[in-house]
Amino acid sequence: DIQMTQSPSSLSASVGERVTITCRASQSISTYLNWYQQKPGKAPKLLIYSASSLQSGVPSRFSGSGSGTDSTLTISSLQPEDFATYYCQQSYSTPVTFGGGTKVEIK
């Protein structure tokens, strides 16, 4: 199985601040990497697919980059509605695996 490691596991940042979340795969997954946002009591929502493609309707302050084993999700200017947990997911091979999540709190 491909292990996905996210860091940090949690962070606290101010509105307007730039936030970066990292996801590392245990082997190369090219750009088979997706990012989801999950708010409390809600289903995960697709933000970024194929490492860097912004899902339709998602604000442009969200961006993704990376290839191989390392990928990054960046929120360029954190907004109050971005309070959530973020998960990366590898879709390179089955079993599909997710990172452990990064909880973003608004300072």
Next chain:
Amino acid sequence: QVQLQESGPGLVKPSETLSLTCTVSGGSISSYYWSWIRQPPGKGLEWIGYLYNNGNTDYNPSLKSRVSISADTSKNQFSLKLSSVTAADTAVYYCARRIAVPSTGLNWLNPWGQGTLVTVSS
């Protein structure tokens, strides 16, 4: 647009079989691949399996001996069965559509259903 809705019992006894249904609206289940994912309370996401549009399936090896995913095209639904459940199977269960790019194999899950909590307890 495609919408998914999970349904099924919210309480299952230990050793029994968990059965859930995902009803798809706004699109045909024959046109895509589908997935089940679960999330124990306060924990992360665990992929359960895929149902491909040719009827083939792919399961998480950690659950493979107990899981079955199938489709009812007449009702535009697909279902999950998980046998011999224990308290460790208590989770919110989500269904989702798998979108794939044929030329590259790149794929992702979108959209997701709202999820349904299944508690395993006597």
